[in-house]
Amino acid sequence: MSAERSAHQRIHREVGEPCLSAKYENPCRGTPLVVFISCDKLFFSTTNMHLTYYDLTIPLLAKNLKNVQSVLAKGWEAAQASQMSETAFLDQRLAEDMFPLIKQIQMLTDTAKATPARLTGREMITLEDTETTVGELNQRIDTVLAHLETYSPEDFSESAERKIELKFLEGQFQYGKDYLMDFALPNFFFHCTVAYAIIRVQGVQIGKIDYIGSLSLHPLT
Amino acid sequence: MSAERSAHQRIHREVGEPCLSAKYENPCRGTPLVVFISCDKLFFSTTNMHLTYYDLTIPLLAKNLKNVQSVLAKGWEAAQASQMSETAFLDQRLAEDMFPLIKQIQMLTDTAKATPARLTGREMITLEDTETTVGELNQRIDTVLAHLETYSPEDFSESAERKIELKFLEGQFQYGKDYLMDFALPNFFFHCTVAYAIIRVQGVQIGKIDYIGSLSLHPLT
Structure with a gap:
């Protein structure tokens, strides 16, 4: 037997x-x-x-934050080549009433820091929105990347049922599972895409692969 | 005991x-x-x-496809109010060398149909890229929504280890888990966001909530 x-x-x-x-x-x-x-x-x-809540936050967010750093670097290199000022570069936006590049990157890092903190009940790190340069934005992303590394899979053992309160949802909450799928992931990719698009529409030579980043590949045998 | x-x-x-x-x-x-x-x-x-591969594809894709339909409807209503032709509306793009709205919607529906098919090994439905009207694009989205409903959680039992071959990855493959996180989800949200942004930059009164859609909420007690 x-x-x-x-x-x-x-x-x-x-x-x-x-x-x-x-x-x-x-x-x-x-x-x-x-x-x-x-x-x-x-x-x-x-x-x-199955996929764990750790899988869907820590490595996914980290990889895409690094993609944003790469896109930002290419955009800034092209801006410098065309004599654009750093302030003008970071103030670019898709439409007058949409947030500029600097704010898009502040928002996507906010989402990246908040998502695992909310899902695990851990305290959120504070990020002051005081950046004014590309270097400072990169430092902000690095800070979040380092913070993400402090999480372990075990931290997420209660994530599915955790009650997530968001300030714009007064008197209501989302369960962790719904928060991740309804809000956190779509919102994170929204700001990553808009940051990419702001740079892309200036004619910078970037393509979808810069947004997607590296792929985990294996040879077919 | x-x-x-x-x-x-x-x-x-x-x-x-x-x-x-x-x-x-x-x-x-x-x-x-x-x-x-x-x-x-x-x-x-x-x-x-844990989250299942079903959770992360079928309900997530369906919800966001419906959000796209809602954004498209608001955009088309505003375009009609400003006497814009249907062809001009669907040909809008963020930059000259980026795909127009019609193609963004074709691409996001392609991703939505391909993701569960690849993860489960089921045959992919065929979508001819022949749409020329808003009504036909809505029909295309409806077709994918109906197709998504044919999947059951059991279909995804082998998804993590399934070898996914993509035509631009000659001689290589991704495991299902990597395919979903590296490529499918970021790519889907990319095209949803660009479709939203194309409409948004025309001054149409839509906001982030139109992109995010409804949230699953519960009252705090």
Whole structure:
């Protein structure tokens, strides 16, 4: 009798009737074995069927913050080549009543610092909106990148059910899962895209790959 | 002895030494009980500590496609009020060498149809890029929305490890997890944001909330 089958039978006896609907799915194939027992089913699976809240915040935010730094550097290089002042470069915007580049980068770093803090209940770092140069904006992004590295996957164990209060949602809250998907991720990518577009529309030679950044690739065999 | 503790001890005996490092995390609190057994740890947890590939594709894509429909409707209403032709409206772009609104919507629907198809190995629906009107673009979005509804969470059980081949990655592939986070999600939100921005820069009275859409809220008690 396989170890899996044996474990199944023991657990079956332990939890009783609800496991009569037990089934095997995704039998272990070299990846760590996990046995799930829920109220109405039991099955073997692998640990990587799911994404964690850590996966969807820390590495995702960090990678895209670095992409923003790269886009910002290319934009600033082109601006300098065309004798544009640093102030004028950072004050560019898509429309008169939209926020300028400097504010877009302040906002996307705000989202990047706030998302894991809210999902974990940890205190948020303070970022004063006092930047006036490209160097200071890069420093702000570096500060957030360093802060993101202080989180561990275990910090997010309660994220799904955490009640997230946002100041514009008076008297209401979002559960962590909804906050991440309804608001945090779309909002973060919004400001990354607008920052990219502000630079792109000036004719700077950047393309989608600068926004997307590097891809984790493997050779086809 | 609690049922949890009893189950733990049985499983401990079953799987032997690796479980000496067993620990309890997130003891069951009214949500379905799940027992995890991995190579080096065992703990009780709840089923919603993680996000599924289904969560991160089907409802997320559907919600944001509907947001795009709403933004498109407001933009077209304003364009009609200012006597702009439908062709001119759909040909607007952020810069001469960027894609127009019509193409942005074709591309974001392409991403929305391709992401779950690639993650599940299901065949992709065909969308001919023949739209020339707002009505036809809305129909295209509706087609993708209806297609998204045909997926079930079980379809994504192999997504993490699925080898995703993209035509611009000759001889290489991405694992499903990397594809989703490196490429699919950022790319989808890129085109949603650019479509929004194209309409926004024309002075149409839309704001971030039109891009974000409705939030799942609960009253604070």
